[in-house]
Amino acid sequence: MAYSEVTEFSGQVGDFKVKVHRKARYVDDTRCTAxxxxxxxxxxxxxxxxNFGLDDRKAIYKDYAQGIPSVYTIDPKACKVLQGGKCGVCxxxxxxxxxxxxxxxxxxxxxxxxxxxxxxxxxFDATQIPEYGYGRLPNVISSLEMERLLSAGGxxxxxxxxxxxxxxxxxxxxxxxxxxxxEKAEDAEALAKxxxxxEWLEDHVKKYHTAKxxxxxxxxxxxxxxxxxxxxxxxxxxxxxxxxxxxxxxxETESSIFYMDLRTVGKGFEEYxxxxxxxxxxxxxxxxxxxxxxxxDLNPVVHYEDTxxxxxxxxTLDMVILANACSPARGVVGLSKLLGIxxxxxxxxxxxxxxxxDTSVPGIFTCGCAQGPLDIPESVAQASSAAARAAEVVxxxxxxxxx
Amino acid sequence: xxxxxxLIIGGGIAGMQAALDLGEMGIKVHLVERNPSIGGKxxxxxxxxxxxxxxx
Numbered sequence: 001m002a003y004s005e006v007t008e009f010s011g012q013v014g015d016f017k018v019k020v021h022r023k024a025r026y027v028d029d030t031r032c033t034a035x036x037x038x039x040x041x042x043x044x045x046x047x048x049x050x051n052f053g054l055d056d057r058k059a060i061y062k063d064y065a066q067g068i069p070s071v072y073t074i075d076p077k078a079c080k081v082l083q084g085g086k087c088g089v090c091x092x093x094x095x096x097x098x099x100x101x102x103x104x105x106x107x108x109x110x111x112x113x114x115x116x117x118x119x120x121x122x123x124f125d126a127t128q129i130p131e132y133g134y135g136r137l138p139n140v141i142s143s144l145e146m147e148r149l150l151s152a153g154g155x156x157x158x159x160x161x162x163x164x165x166x167x168x169x170x171x172x173x174x175x176x177x178x179x180x181x182x183e184k185a186e187d188a189e190a191l192a193k194x195x196x197x198x199e200w201l202e203d204h205v206k207k208y209h210t211a212k213x214x215x216x217x218x219x220x221x222x223x224x225x226x227x228x229x230x231x232x233x234x235x236x237x238x239x240x241x242x243x244x245x246x247x248x249x250x251x252e253t254e255s256s257i258f259y260m261d262l263r264t265v266g267k268g269f270e271e272y273x274x275x276x277x278x279x280x281x282x283x284x285x286x287x288x289x290x291x292x293x294x295x296x297d298l299n300p301v302v303h304y305e306d307t308x309x310x311x312x313x314x315x316t317l318d319m320v321i322l323a324n325a326c327s328p329a330r331g332v333v334g335l336s337k338l339l340g341i342x343x344x345x346x347x348x349x350x351x352x353x354x355x356x357x358d359t360s361v362p363g364i365f366t367c368g369c370a371q372g373p374l375d376i377p378e379s380v381a382q383a384s385s386a387a388a389r390a391a392e393v394v395x396x397x398x399x400x401x402x403x
Numbered sequence: 404x405x406x407x408x409x410l411i412i413g414g415g416i417a418g419m420q421a422a423l424d425l426g427e428m429g430i431k432v433h434l435v436e437r438n439p440s441i442g443g444k445x446x447x448x449x450x451x452x453x454x455x456x457x458x459x
Contacts, residue, residue, distance in 0.1 A: 001433060001434065001435050001436070002414060002436040002438065002439055002440060002441055003436070003437070003438065003439045004435050004436065004437070005435065005437055006410075006412055006435055014405040014406065015405055015406060016406075016410070018410055018433075020433070020435055025439065050447070061439075062439070062440065063438065063439060063440045063442075063446070064440065064442075064446055066446075067439070067440030067441075067442065067446070068440060068441050068442070069440070069441075071439075073439040110408070110410060110433055111406040111408070112406050112408045112409055112410040112433065113405055113406045113407055113408060113409060114409050114410075115409070115410045115411075115412065116409065116410070116411045116412070116418070116421050117412050117413065118411055118412060118413035118414075118415060118417040118418035118421060119412055119413040120413055120415040120417065120418075120443050120444060121444070123444075144444070144447050144448075147447055147448050147449050148447060148449075150449040150450075151447075151448075151449040152449070154449070158449075237452045237453065238452065240452070241450065241451070241452040241453075241455070244455070245449060245450055245455065248455075266453070267453075268453045268454075269452070269453055271453075272452060272453040329413075331437075335412065367417045367421060368413070368415065368416065368417025368418070369415075369417070370413065370417070375452075376416055376445065376451055379415075379416050379417045379420070380416060380417070380420045382417060383416070383417040383418070383419075383420035383421040383424070384420060384421070384424050386417075386421050387420070387421040387422075387424035387425045387428075388424070390409045390421070390425060390430075391409075391424075391425060391428050391430055394407050394408075394409065394430050397405050398405030398406070
């Protein structure tokens with residue numbers, strides 16, 4: 001049940017009563033064939049949050065092409081019809097007749113023997129560290145934005161364009177429209193201003209298309225007493241991976257990784273780090289970055305102390321990628337109250353010391369980043385383990401199993 | 404009578420894997436996800452370490 005949330009919860013192991021609220025998609029999921037004709041013709045464009053606004057999506061959308069369930073969804077905040085206006089284009093072009101503007105939210109009641117909480121994590125919001133300039137400097141991005149830039153299914157189809165260029169191209173389209181309007185209105189002052197911006201942007205887009213000099217800043221929000229004291233565990237490997245992939249996409253790419261410690265703990269991880277330096281030419285620089293500024297061409301400038309050379313240095317780069325910490329999931333506090341499970345001090349789900357996937361309530365288990373920062377292989381291993389614990393409850397007819 | 408179904412909250416990599424495992428065992432699973440598509444953060448990733456395998 002995608003596009004749904006748990007709203008009511010009661011009972012005990014073997015017999016939990018759950019109410020699930022299913023939000024209306026305004027598309028009949030039994031009819032939609034996900035052909036995409038609706039999204040092609042939909043006239044309403046909004047920034048695509050799945051790609052962090054690096055491109056636009058329509059008001060009727062799917063997060064990504066392979067998304068399951070394979071059904072389109074209408075964004076009620078953007079759709080003209082659902083906002084009380086006139087449109088109805090998607091209903092006209094839909095051959096399957098799946099569009100239903102009258103669809104209502106529904107509630108489903110379930111009885112279950114066991115529950116697994118796998119609510120994951122939230123990327124740390126780096127605007128909380130203003131000295132790194134995230135959100136202010138266009139070419140400072142988060143680790144997940146970098147993933148979208150590198151992805152063949154992403155906004156740039158895998159080409160490592162600088163975000164100032166990607167957003168600049170979107171802005172140029174808007175500017176062209178605004179210039180036409182200003183020409184009609186014969187507003188000379190506004191026209192001159194818009195034309196100047198257009199000229200600068202066109203030049204910028206031409207000159208700085210591909211990001212070749214990359215800097216990765218580690219521990220953004222992790223191991224930082226102002227935010228999360230814990231280590232987010234996967235970010236070292238994540239940054240090394242992004243730097244290696246960037247080099248595969250563009251052989252001239254040079255990456256520097258600014259770190260406190262490189263914690264590459266895991267099977268084959270240390271070898272991967274060494275390979276990064278030997279094969280992909282990554283530079284590992286031990287030192288905390290103090291500040292990121294930018295020059296007049298929007299190139300980020302990183303100011304840091306190289307603790308191996310004992311020198312304070314600056315480096316001008318094309319793009320800076322932050323290794324955002326793994327923060328507890330949004331809404332996990334509300335969910336924990338609903339389910340009656342305890343959280344630990346960092347707001348991850350508290351687990352039993354001897355049974356690492358059992359929460360404080362018998363019959364409710366947890367796995368993945370809901371219980372603490374983990375990489376994918378560990379999440380998958382925990383998930384199989386939590387599934388086995390839940391299966392024990394089902395097979396024994398609902399008895400809570402102690403070890 | 405006790406239920407023989409399981410509820411999983413969250414349709415990311417952990418929730419999906421748990422759902423698949425329980426399904427293989429013949430247990431009915433309800434997988435609840437807040438977003439329109441399952442996949443979670445992993446669906447945003449391009450490739451995974453340390454093997455550089457594609458995620459989707």
